Amino acid sequence: MGRLLPNYCCMILDEFLQPVVVDQEGEFYVGGAGVFAGYLDLSDLTTKALMEINGRIFYRTGDLVRLENDGLLYFVGRKDYQVKIRGQRIELDEIEKCLLNFSSHITACVVIKGNNNHLVAYLQSSGINREQLQEHCSSWLPQFMIPLFFIEVKQLPLNGNGKIDRKMLPSPEFSDMKATTEVTYAVPRNQMEDKVHDLWCKVLERNDTPVPITANFFTIGGHSLLIIQLYYFYQSCFGFDTRMLTVAPFVRHATIVEHAEILQNNSRSNIVAKPWLPLHIKQGKSFFGKNLYKIVIVYCYQKL
Numbered sequence: 001m002g003r004l005l006p007n008y009c010c011m012i013l014d015e016f017l018q019p020v021v022v023d024q025e026g027e028f029y030v031g032g033a034g035v036f037a038g039y040l041d042l043s044d045l046t047t048k049a050l051m052e053i054n055g056r057i058f059y060r061t062g063d064l065v066r067l068e069n070d071g072l073l074y075f076v077g078r079k080d081y082q083v084k085i086r087g088q089r090i091e092l093d094e095i096e097k098c099l100l101n102f103s104s105h106i107t108a109c110v111v112i113k114g115n116n117n118h119l120v121a122y123l124q125s126s127g128i129n130r131e132q133l134q135e136h137c138s139s140w141l142p143q144f145m146i147p148l149f150f151i152e153v154k155q156l157p158l159n160g161n162g163k164i165d166r167k168m169l170p171s172p173e174f175s176d177m178k179a180t181t182e183v184t185y186a187v188p189r190n191q192m193e194d195k196v197h198d199l200w201c202k203v204l205e206r207n208d209t210p211v212p213i214t215a216n217f218f219t220i221g222g223h224s225l226l227i228i229q230l231y232y233f234y235q236s237c238f239g240f241d242t243r244m245l246t247v248a249p250f251v252r253h254a255t256i257v258e259h260a261e262i263l264q265n266n267s268r269s270n271i272v273a274k275p276w277l278p279l280h281i282k283q284g285k286s287f288f289g290k291n292l293y294k295i296v297i298v299y300c301y302q303k304l
Contacts, residue, residue, distance in 0.1 A: 001065060001073040008032035009056060012067055017053075020067070025076050028065045029058040083112050085119070088144045088218060095137075095145055099123065102136045109156055109164050110147060113171050118219075121147035122169050124156045143254050144218040186213050192260040195237065200256060203230045213256040227251055234259075240266045 009031040012020050020026035035057055038046035051058050064076040083090050092110045099108035099121060107124035130150055137146045149172045157168035188194040193213055200211050204221050211220065217227060231247040234240070245266045250259055 001075050008034065009058075011053065011058065012065060022067055022069055025064055025066050027079055028061045028063045028073075029053070030061060031056045031058040035059045085112060085144070085218075088224060090119070090145055095119065095121065095141065095147065098137055098140045099133070101140070102133055103128075107156060109166065109169065111166050111169060113149075118149070119145070119147040120149045120151065120169075120172055122151050122153055122156060124153055126152070128152060142252060143216045148219065188213055188256065190260070192264050193256055196234075196256050196260045196263065199230060199233045199237065203233065211256065215255060217254040222254070227254075234263060238263050238267055 011029040011031070012026040013029060014020050014024070014026045029051070031053070035050070036059070038050060049060055051060055062079045064079050064082065066074045066076055068074060077091055077093060083092060092112075095110045096108045099110070100106055103125065105125055106128070109122045111120055111122070112118065113120045128150070133150060134146070151170075151172060153169075157165040159165040187210070188197045197211060197213065200217070201207050201209075203226050204211065206221075217230075222230075227250060228247060231250055234250075235242055240263070245262070249262050253259070253262065
């Protein structure tokens with residue numbers, strides 16, 4: 001986007017309307033002589049578009065930008081297309097780009113439906129192989145960004161400006177989704193999956209309803225806070241080193257099957273014990289000094 005224009009007062013604010021720091025993403029606000037006075041007889045639109053900050057009127061552009069150390073502004077995306085589902089921040093246009101890369105004959109639009117809990121992709125095309133499309137999405141997107149529904153339409157609704165009218169898109173039948181998940185239930189196949197399943201039920205409070213081992217944690221009620229809670233349950237139960245195994249793999253691979261495999265590969269039984277190595281004389285002095293005299297010192301024997 002370049003540099004800030006002269007004779008304009010521009011601000012980059014976060015979701016709490018606080019100024020962001022360098023390299024932090026925020027919404028772009030513009031103030032100055034070029035800002036309009038408001039919409040005629042449309043006070044609601046005026047309130048949404050304009051905001052008074054420190055006695056000056058600013059226009060909310062809806063653009064997400066980032067200011068870097070070189071003083072340049074970089075466009076990140078539209079705030080309208082950034083949503084949050086179960087604690088996960090999602091860029092809808094990133095999903096749409098993934099769908100468009102599947103075929104040049106697709107026009108795609110992704111929105112959230114079902115009380116803002118589910119991603120739905122609307123596709124203007126014909127003869128789409130849905131299994132191949134889902135595999136394509138799985139290859140390029142994390143699991144929580146893959147739409148729950150793929151709906152083919154003859155024509156995407158347009159507004160007066162020729163843009164897709166997202167409010168006019170039909171809602172899917174979520175009852176069909178529930179029936180499908182019930183049919184595809186799969187039970188734990190081994191002791192590790194059984195332990196993981198029990199911890200999932202504890203965290204999700206689903207003691208009366210079993211969880212399919214292929215279900216994604218973030219599509220059955222899980223969110224970022226619960227996955228952290230689950231991670232510490234794992235650490236308490238299986239005793240792995242948190243420096244070697246962080247929460248990130250459990251977020252990227254969010255099924256019981258995948259969690260069980262991660263935990264199995266990082267269990268203490270798979271750690272290969274290495275033989276003791278003789279200490280150098282200087283290392284020996286450090287060791288005995290620490291244990292005999294309780295001296296806590298960091299030693300560096302060579303220049304780094």
